Amino acid sequence: MTTLKIRELKAKRDQLGTELKTIMETVTEAGRAMTADEETTFDRVMGERDALTKTIEKAEQVLEDERRQVDGLPDDGGRPGARGDKDKEQQRAWEAYLRNGRTALSPEQARALNAGNDPEGGFLVAPEQFVQQLLADVDDMLPIRGLATVQRLTMAESLGVPTRDADLADAEWTSEVGTGSQDDALRFGKRELRPHPLAKRVKISRTLLRKATMSPEAIVRERMAYRHGTAQENAFMTGDGNNKPLGLFTVGNSELGGITTGRDVDIPTNGTGFVHNSTDGYAADALIGAKYTLKSQYHRRARWLFHRLVLAEVRKIKDANDQYIWKPGLGDQPDTILEIPYILSEFAPSTMADNDYIGMLGDFSFYWVVDALAFEVQRLVELYAEANQVGFIGRAEVDAMPVLEEPFVRLQSAV
Secondary structure: OOHHHHHHHHHHHHHHHHHHHHHHHHHHHHOOOOOHHHHHHHHHHHHHHHHHHHHHHHHHHHHHHHHHHHHOOOOOOOOOOOOOHHHHHHHHHHHHHHHHOHHHOOHHHHHHHEOOOOOOOOEEEOOHHHHHHHHHHHHHHOHHHHHOEEEEEOOOOOEEEEEEEEOOOOOOOOOOOOOOOOOOOOEEEEEEEOOEEEEEEEEEEHHHHHHOOOOHHHHHHHHHHHHHHHHHHHHHHHOEOOOOOEOOOOEOEOOOEOEOHHHEEEEEEOOOOEOEEOOOEEHHHHHHHHHHHOOHHHHHHOEEEEOHHHHHHHOOOEOOOOOEOEEOOOOOOOOEEOOEEEEEOOOOOOOOOOOOEEEEEEOHHHEEEEEEEEEEEEEEOHHHHHHOEEEEEEEEEEEEEEOOOOOEEEEEEEO
């Protein structure tokens, strides 16, 4: 398709856009809803316009690919997610390595996968597509990663997170030509996220690698995702920040960062469950207080976080009117506690002794996770030969931490 033809399609799309605008203006000026005929016409024109947009995008992509071929540029053109011949060859080499080891690789395939460190020692760098899919699998498995802000580093060794350590005072009412007083209170700091090494070993049957209908890549990726996922989730909950992520339930300080005890709220318990009486206090009232300890701007994306055993107790809590504070969701809506959805983690605190952390409420987009896209895999053959298995060691680099404590409220058991 020529450039001239694409311009013609764009002109036609503009005409359809004008038709849509005319219908909307007619209805708006008349102060009424669309008639049945107008609605039918509007939907038809909108459908035609959307179809033209897709055709134009595809045609422009074809022209761009043709231009790159004429200029002798690589097929992927640097576009994220695009794959040229080099990527396909790397993917074929990767599957051959997983199935049969380094000896199955040609010299060209080995060079395509060699790691920068110890290339003859059995370590090979996984293709980026494999790493991206593995990280996507981990994201799907872990509720925190699904809500967190996830950054992927390709070059930098660390990611600096700017934080507001001190803010300006409010604006001042003044005259038409006044500018208000000077305020030098605004200060910014920076917390640094530096991906730390994380290694996990998985064992897979040699027979499964040879005969399974799934590709060896999918088999290895699934096991790696599970093992790396559980390790990360554990660190996201209780990691101490020492060469590992800083967890949500780890007490922070001015030097370490994280969530300090100033964000803790006491919830009355008896050591195994929540209490509900005038003598020891009302857990429902305490949870309401926790909800409104969190500023309203965070409520839209906020979630409660509990272990399943703690949630079992939360579901028994009733308010002063003997109504459960847990409500089942209707249709596609999630279940809620005081109108806020919740998530579960097997690595969240599960005991309710005095001063134990028992849960959290927060906007988890302020929990940042940083992944390094360099992912190394080592294939172990002789170690598990007697069991007819092949071992794989996957080495990743991950860090995480709360970058602001204000969007979090931590629940603490008060016996």
